[in-house]
Amino acid sequence: xxxxxxxxxxxxxxxxxxxxxxxxxxxxxxxxxxxxxxxxxxxxxxxxxxxxxxxxxxxxxxxxxxxxxxxxxxxxxxxxxxxxxxxxxxxxxxxxxxxxxxxxxxxxxxxxxxxxxxxxxxxxxxxxxxxxxxxxxxxxxxxxxxxxxxxxxxxxxxxxxxxxxxxxxxxxxxxxxxxxxxxxxxxxxxxxxxxxxxxxxxxxxxxxxxxxxxxxxxxxxxxxxxxxxxxxxxxxxxxxxxxxxxxxxxxxxxxxxxxxxxxxxxxxxxxxxxxxxxxxxxxxxxxxxxxxxxxxxxxxxxxxxxxxxxxxxxxxxxxxxxxxxxxxxxxxxxxxxxxxxxxxxxxxxxxxxxxxxxxxxxxxxxxxxxxxxxxxxxxxxxxxxxxxxxxxxxxxxxxxxxxxxxxxxxxxxxxxxxxxxxxxxxxxxxxxxxxxxxxxxxxxxxxxxxxxxxxxxxxxxxxxxxxxxxxxxxxxxxxxxxxxxxxxxxxxxxxxxxxxxxxxxxxxxxxxxxxxxxxxxxxxxxxxxxxxxxxxxxxxxxxxxxxxxxx
Amino acid sequence: xxxxxxxxxxxxxxxxxxxxxxxxxxxxxxxxxxxxxxxxxxxxxxxxxxxxxxxxxxxxxxxxxxxxxxxxxxxxxxxxxxxxxxxxxxxxxxxxxxxxxxxxxxxxxxxxxxxxxxxxxxxxxxxxxxxxxxxxxxxxxxxxxxxxxxxxxxxxxxxxxxxxxxxxxxxxxxxxxxxxxxxxxxxxxxxxxxxxxxxxxxxxxxxxxxxxxxxxxxxxxxxxxxxxxxxxxxxxxxxxxxxxxxxxxxxxxxxxxxxxxxxxxxxxxxxxxxxxxxxxxxxxxxxxxxxxxxxxxxxxxxxxxxxxxxxxxxxxxxxxxxxxxx
Numbered sequence: 001x002x003x004x005x006x007x008x009x010x011x012x013x014x015x016x017x018x019x020x021x022x023x024x025x026x027x028x029x030x031x032x033x034x035x036x037x038x039x040x041x042x043x044x045x046x047x048x049x050x051x052x053x054x055x056x057x058x059x060x061x062x063x064x065x066x067x068x069x070x071x072x073x074x075x076x077x078x079x080x081x082x083x084x085x086x087x088x089x090x091x092x093x094x095x096x097x098x099x100x101x102x103x104x105x106x107x108x109x110x111x112x113x114x115x116x117x118x119x120x121x122x123x124x125x126x127x128x129x130x131x132x133x134x135x136x137x138x139x140x141x142x143x144x145x146x147x148x149x150x151x152x153x154x155x156x157x158x159x160x161x162x163x164x165x166x167x168x169x170x171x172x173x174x175x176x177x178x179x180x181x182x183x184x185x186x187x188x189x190x191x192x193x194x195x196x197x198x199x200x201x202x203x204x205x206x207x208x209x210x211x212x213x214x215x216x217x218x219x220x221x222x223x224x225x226x227x228x229x230x231x232x233x234x235x236x237x238x239x240x241x242x243x244x245x246x247x248x249x250x251x252x253x254x255x256x257x258x259x260x261x262x263x264x265x266x267x268x269x270x271x272x273x274x275x276x277x278x279x280x281x282x283x284x285x286x287x288x289x290x291x292x293x294x295x296x297x298x299x300x301x302x303x304x305x306x307x308x309x310x311x312x313x314x315x316x317x318x319x320x321x322x323x324x325x326x327x328x329x330x331x332x333x334x335x336x337x338x339x340x341x342x343x344x345x346x347x348x349x350x351x352x353x354x355x356x357x358x359x360x361x362x363x364x365x366x367x368x369x370x371x372x373x374x375x376x377x378x379x380x381x382x383x384x385x386x387x388x389x390x391x392x393x394x395x396x397x398x399x400x401x402x403x404x405x406x407x408x409x410x411x412x413x414x415x416x417x418x419x420x421x422x423x424x425x426x427x428x429x430x431x432x433x434x435x436x437x438x439x440x441x442x443x444x445x446x447x448x449x450x451x452x453x454x455x456x457x458x459x460x461x462x463x464x465x466x467x468x469x470x471x472x473x474x475x476x477x478x479x480x481x482x483x484x485x486x487x488x489x490x491x492x493x494x495x496x497x498x499x500x501x502x503x504x505x506x507x508x509x510x511x512x513x514x515x516x517x518x519x520x521x522x523x524x525x526x527x528x529x530x531x532x533x534x535x536x537x538x539x540x541x542x543x544x545x546x547x548x549x550x551x
Numbered sequence: 552x553x554x555x556x557x558x559x560x561x562x563x564x565x566x567x568x569x570x571x572x573x574x575x576x577x578x579x580x581x582x583x584x585x586x587x588x589x590x591x592x593x594x595x596x597x598x599x600x601x602x603x604x605x606x607x608x609x610x611x612x613x614x615x616x617x618x619x620x621x622x623x624x625x626x627x628x629x630x631x632x633x634x635x636x637x638x639x640x641x642x643x644x645x646x647x648x649x650x651x652x653x654x655x656x657x658x659x660x661x662x663x664x665x666x667x668x669x670x671x672x673x674x675x676x677x678x679x680x681x682x683x684x685x686x687x688x689x690x691x692x693x694x695x696x697x698x699x700x701x702x703x704x705x706x707x708x709x710x711x712x713x714x715x716x717x718x719x720x721x722x723x724x725x726x727x728x729x730x731x732x733x734x735x736x737x738x739x740x741x742x743x744x745x746x747x748x749x750x751x752x753x754x755x756x757x758x759x760x761x762x763x764x765x766x767x768x769x770x771x772x773x774x775x776x777x778x779x780x781x782x783x784x785x786x787x788x789x790x791x792x793x794x795x796x797x798x799x800x801x802x803x804x805x806x807x808x809x810x811x812x813x814x815x816x817x818x819x820x821x822x823x824x825x826x827x828x829x830x831x832x833x834x835x836x837x838x839x840x841x842x843x844x845x846x847x848x849x850x851x852x853x854x855x856x857x858x859x860x861x862x863x864x865x866x867x868x869x870x871x872x873x874x875x876x877x
Contacts, residue, residue, distance in 0.1 A: 068640060161780045249726055254830055427584065429594070
């Protein structure tokens with residue numbers, strides 16, 4: 001859930017790009033594209049007919065500037081976008097979250113769901129010239145990430161053993177089935193780091209952290225703090241003739257208006273996540289030199305909600321939370337505050353995530369129903385029409401969240417719930433939410449493709465942990481929900497898993513532990529000369545090995 | 552002259568005492584803000600557990616009692632060590648040294664330009680008081696002073712970068728161009744134009760207004776009449792008699808502002824993506840990067856104290872009647 005904050009349907013090209021990726025992986029790309037028939041078959045116009053050309057530098061934005069590019073130690077959004085070109089995971093994922101090769105060429109899962117075996121690419125080298133092998137994967141997943149990476153720790157602690165069967169084969173044996181395991185190998189979830197540099201060292205203090213050594217198609221050339229990060233082609237990349245680009249330069253541009261100007265003037269050819277404020281998007285969309293897409297965020301699949309502290313009365317009463325849900329118009333929020341970016345959610349699971357079920361209790365805007373629920377609770381309006389007063393602390397992540405806070409104050413005020421807005425900065429917000437010192441706040445979390453990885457953590461009672469962010473900070477507890485999430489995480493049969501997740505979604509949508517506001521989408525703007533960028537579910541964070549610039 | 556040296560020495564001793572007080576106060580001030588760097592980093596990562604935050608706190612030394620942290624910090628400062636930024640994994644001094652040149656080239660250029668243009672315009676307005684030139688300068692100064700600095704920056708950038716395409720919109724140099732020597736200087740100079748003008752306009756306005764007001768006051772004094780009666784030329788009266796006496800308040804204000812040059816200008820550096828200290832300070836606040844923030848505070852405090860001493864010396868030079876009090 002990196003805090004950065006992005007859409008063109010690529011459905012037209014999806015079939016093509018997927019095929020393209022495999023062809024590229026096999027090194028057959030040029031051959032495939034050279035066949036005139038191929039181009040003729042593809043409906044998408046000009047782009048498909050062009051042959052990739054080598055050379056050129058892609059300019060993009062990195063904002064905010066990351067503290068380090070050592071992806072294993074820091075998974076902040078901007079770190080991922082830049083370091084995703086330097087480091088690699090075993091897998092990447094297509095738009096439907098189906099695993100695709102990255103460092104692993106192929107993989108098998110045993111029928112009992114307990115053994116995952118990955119075959120690695122041959123001839124892969126670290127940027128310092130040392131060979132990459134299965135030992136690096138074993139070190140990264142069993143030692144390095146277990147020590148420093150909270151998300152990976154939660155996943156790899158489920159392993160009974162992690163072994164190198166030979167130099168290019170790694171076997172993960174699980175203690176019990178965990179079908180979401182295959183979704184956990186993308187570059188930010190499990191970046192593979194060099195054992196020869198980190199083994200036996202103090203990972204966080206290793207001097208090599210300032211000069212990241214990965215296996216990816218690009219290497220770090222220069223990082224001028226406060227100004228730019230320059231990546232250059234890895235000439236020894238294991239896929240022949242890739243990457244196409246000479247390099248990628250990420251510029252640090254702290255002011256949102258200046259970032260828009262940079263795209264407008266063509267000084268950068270790509271913006272992502274929250275580089276541009278949503279209110280700039282309608283204007284930028286009309287620029288002749290760029291295209292807008294909201295795809296490429298399927299893996300993170302952010303969900304925004306009103307986080308409600310159940311320890312505070314009357315917020316502990318689900319009728320009150322339902323009244324809040326009825327009082328607000330989420331279509332208005334999507335259209336007027338996020339300027340059309342995103343989807344109105346139905347329940348706890350983002351609709352692009354696996355096992356999403358739309359058949360749940362939904363809350364259409366209805367101030368009357370809200371008032372009826374408040375009446376039922378005995379919360380009658382006083383002389384000023386106020387039934388209850390709540391404190392709302394909007395997330396301090398930019399103008400849009402502040403506007404959302406103002407809208408919520410208006411909307412809740414109309415049904416007699418007075419809202420006191422509290423302001424804070426990022427550090428203060430984190431401190432207060434983690435320590436349950438809030439009444440209502442806005443928040444958004446990434447769902448990482450599978451409910452077991454990114455949804456359950458918010459609602460299960462075993463994850464009520466004071467002082468830790470992104471846990472069940474509401475204090476919500478329902479034994480049935482705990483049981484269903486637990487069963488589903490261990491269920492090998494996809495049909496049964498779906499039933500369990502469907503049931504938990506129905507329960508949650510009725511208990512309403514939080515009020516879901518928006519399935520967020522981020523805008524990615526790409527200059528029309530940039531080809532093949534943003535083709536997978538991790539979008540701009542992928543390697544960009546086959547991205548090229550038209551002359 | 553001996554008296555002067557004595558004074559200078561006593562000022563330095565006082566300054567050192569003030570500095571220590573500043574360091575201790577700053578230390579408690581930054582730690583009073585809610586949240587800590589470990590929490591910020593957990594927030595940015597989007598995932599956290601107890602171990603993650605505990606590891607960071609231990610590494611940053613935040614698990615120690617506050618007085619112990621203060622002791623460690625002051626101990627290091629006395630030895631000239633500004634500490635270590637755990638967030639950036641680098642010594643604070645390295646981080647500051649990297650950002651300082653960019654800030655100084657921006658603020659010093661803007662400061663000198665503003666001072667020269669401001670005093671010149673203010674003098675012109677005072678000499679031509681009541682005429683259209685005076686009105687034009689007064690209005691310009693008022694506008695430059697009252698308009699938000701980031702707005703002027705964005706508008707200049709829109710006009711000269713986007714519309715006309717003459718100047719780069721942001722940045723310190725052309726990335727990847729690999730210029731050296733004179734070509735590099737020219738490249739930085741081109742990037743410098745917009746931010747310097749934006750920043751200078753604001754300062755210039757205050758100098759122009761101050762110079763004009765001060766000159767009008769001095770102009771009416773008896774010794775100016777005497778000078779006129781002696782038959783001195785207008786230009787000699789303005790420069791030698793009026794301006795020299797009117798410049799003192801300008802020096803006072805300039806002295807105060809010069810002390811802040813090292814602090815940079817957060818707004819200008821943000822709008823023009825200038826890799827300076829001002830932005831570093833702002834980010835350090837948000838990230839609770841205590842050591843970096845304290846380092847910037849310290850360097851800025853030292854500069855303010857030094858410039859105050861310098862201003863006092865300058866008074867004596869401009870106006871020999873001002874005697875250094877014993």
